[in-house]
Amino acid sequence: MITLSTLNKYKKEGKKFSCLTCYDAMFAKMMENAAVDTILIGDSLGMVVQGHDSTLPVTIADMAYHTANVARSNKHALIMVDLPFMSYVTLEDAIANARTVMQAGAHVVKIEGGAELCDLVAKLAAAGTPTCVHLGLTPQSVNVFGGYKVQGKSDDSANKLLNDAKALVAAGAAIVLLECVPAALAKAVTAAVNVPVIGIGAGSDTDGQVLVMHDMLGVTHGRTARFVHDFLTDERNTARSVEGAFALYHQSVQEGSYPTEAHQFK
Numbered sequence: 001m002i003t004l005s006t007l008n009k010y011k012k013e014g015k016k017f018s019c020l021t022c023y024d025a026m027f028a029k030m031m032e033n034a035a036v037d038t039i040l041i042g043d044s045l046g047m048v049v050q051g052h053d054s055t056l057p058v059t060i061a062d063m064a065y066h067t068a069n070v071a072r073s074n075k076h077a078l079i080m081v082d083l084p085f086m087s088y089v090t091l092e093d094a095i096a097n098a099r100t101v102m103q104a105g106a107h108v109v110k111i112e113g114g115a116e117l118c119d120l121v122a123k124l125a126a127a128g129t130p131t132c133v134h135l136g137l138t139p140q141s142v143n144v145f146g147g148y149k150v151q152g153k154s155d156d157s158a159n160k161l162l163n164d165a166k167a168l169v170a171a172g173a174a175i176v177l178l179e180c181v182p183a184a185l186a187k188a189v190t191a192a193v194n195v196p197v198i199g200i201g202a203g204s205d206t207d208g209q210v211l212v213m214h215d216m217l218g219v220t221h222g223r224t225a226r227f228v229h230d231f232l233t234d235e236r237n238t239a240r241s242v243e244g245a246f247a248l249y250h251q252s253v254q255e256g257s258y259p260t261e262a263h264q265f266k
């Protein structure tokens with residue numbers, strides 16, 4: 001079974017690890033068979049499962065429901081769960097909502113934001129709840145950004161992101177997740193912190209990679225982000241099976257053949 005200690009050991013050894021989003025029992029079992037290291041029950045479920053235009057309508061009850069479904073059938077992966085939009089604005093809400101998803105089967109809770117989350121991260125850590133802090137393109141703030149855009153492109157925003165990551169780790173964050181940032185910035189953050197860093201659209205130098213399951217199976221409306229690769233139709237997935245796609249993704253991340261330069265932002 002993969003734990004935070006496993007991921008910390010992988011970081012020290014320079015061994016890459018895989019993460020996929022997952023929302024139900026059957027896919028969770030296939031991910032177990034494919035040895036995927038980490039599962040994220042992402043609030044992306046609002047878009048890929050529920051059909052909303054953003055992650056904002058997702059509730060803590062939705063997250064707990066999908067977490068329990070996944071946790072019941074996958075005993076291998078470290079399970080991370082998003083606290084959804086506006087569910088961790090006050091300390092009281094954050095603690096109650098973190099308890100709900102931890103009791104549903106999460107091992108780590110994921111929250112979006114910068115250094116302003118330091119107090120919360122420290123409180124949760126002290127209460128036995130490790131956090132993954134999501135920086136860069138944080139989809140819950142889509143209305144602040146004015147769209148899903150690459151972040152950290154200017155020197156100022158890159159420095160802020162790097163400092164946020166350092167502050168959050170100093171406060172007790174167990175994992176950093178970087179979404180849609182230039183590869184050079186992700187490399188700098190990965191070198192600067194002593195906890196595992198997971199990237200999506202963040203280049204090949206992070207310790208781990210994550211993709212939304214539907215994207216890497218080619219289950220999209222046709223328009224895909226530049227960092228997405230379809231592992232289902234990849235010719236190396238000789239069985240052309242979903243489980244084969246998960247295994248190929250895991251292997252490609254481990255050996256460093258995914259992501260390539262073509263998948264990254266400069």
Ligand code: KIV
Nearest residue numbers: 021042043044200210
């Ligand atoms: O909710 C989600 O699926 C995520 C990933 C895009 C990292 O946060």
